[in-house]
Amino acid sequence: MTYPTFAELNLSGADDIFVYANIIWPWFTPLVLFIFFGIALTTSFIVQRRSFQQVNFSASFASSSFATFIVAVAMTLKSGIINKSTLVFIFSFMVIFVTWFLTSRDSSQA
Amino acid sequence: MAESFRGLIIAFIIAALFVVVMIGFSVNFQVDNNTNVSVIDNALVNETYVNLQGSLNDLQDDANAQQNATERDPVLIGLDSLILTSIWGTIKIFASFPRIAGSYLLNFIYILGVPVVVLGTIMAIIIITLIFWGYKTIRTGQ
Numbered sequence: 610m611t612y613p614t615f616a617e618l619n620l621s622g623a624d625d626i627f628v629y630a631n632i633i634w635p636w637f638t639p640l641v642l643f644i645f646f647g648i649a650l651t652t653s654f655i656v657q658r659r660s661f662q663q664v665n666f667s668a669s670f671a672s673s674s675f676a677t678f679i680v681a682v683a684m685t686l687k688s689g690i691i692n693k694s695t696l697v698f699i700f701s702f703m704v705i706f707v708t709w710f711l712t713s714r715d716s717s718q719a
Numbered sequence: 720m721a722e723s724f725r726g727l728i729i730a731f732i733i734a735a736l737f738v739v740v741m742i743g744f745s746v747n748f749q750v751d752n753n754t755n756v757s758v759i760d761n762a763l764v765n766e767t768y769v770n771l772q773g774s775l776n777d778l779q780d781d782a783n784a785q786q787n788a789t790e791r792d793p794v795l796i797g798l799d800s801l802i803l804t805s806i807w808g809t810i811k812i813f814a815s816f817p818r819i820a821g822s823y824l825l826n827f828i829y830i831l832g833v834p835v836v837v838l839g840t841i842m843a844i845i846i847i848t849l850i851f852w853g854y855k856t857i858r859t860g861q
Contacts, residue, residue: 682745685754697761700745701827704738708824711730711737 628689638684638691642677642699649673671710674703724810724852731817732778734824735771742768767826774819785809810856814849821845
């Protein structure tokens with residue numbers, strides 16, 4: 610399978626690297642955001658375990674999803690990196706995790 | 720936060736406010752930076768945003784009305800407790816907000832492709848929790 614080259618797509622500059630990757634494989638941006646979410650979530654677990662010797666799962670998911678949404682919104686600055694459906698998916702996950710955090714009993718200890 | 724009837728209502732109020740604020744942030748970001756992608760472009764998100772805004776505006780009016788009703792209500796003392804008849808009206812009005820806000824917030828689960836039967840089940844759990852916690856609030860006063 611031959612892929613169009615960077616020049617063939619009339620792309621230039623470092624910011625178009627992400628656009629090029631997204632054109633070649635549309636799941637690139639969702640994968641990057643998922644990895645970011647995983648890193649933020651894991652970091653939250655480790656910091657809570659180290660500081661408080663216990664983990665508040667709902668708070669970790671809520672904070673990680675919020676950070677991922679902010680990164681996704683920042684990605685909208687460059688056209689072609691992220692599409693509407695991906696942004697709405699990330700927003701929906703954020704709303705679900707934040708609602709879970711607010712309605713859980715653990716949030717009173719946060 | 721949701722360890723009581725009052726806590727559950729406040730949790731849903733804050734969740735609804737959070738959704739409205741974040742959608743407003745996304746829209747303002749799109750307008751200020753002239754981007755072509757925003758969460759409000761989704762029809763269901765747009766509808767949820769309008770409905771949640773309306774619910775939160777109605778909530779303020781309901782709270783003011785209930786405060787006036789509570790202030791006019793004479794306090795009765797009986798059976799080692801204070802009897803405030805307006806509290807039942809307050810519970811009825813504010814208990815409806817989690818049900819209304821919950822139905823709008825469940826739209827975001829629907830966006831993820833979850834079957835409607837799951838949404839109905841979650842809604843039923845919320846309503847059952849509200850009923851039993853409302854009864855506990857009236858019975859114990861907490």
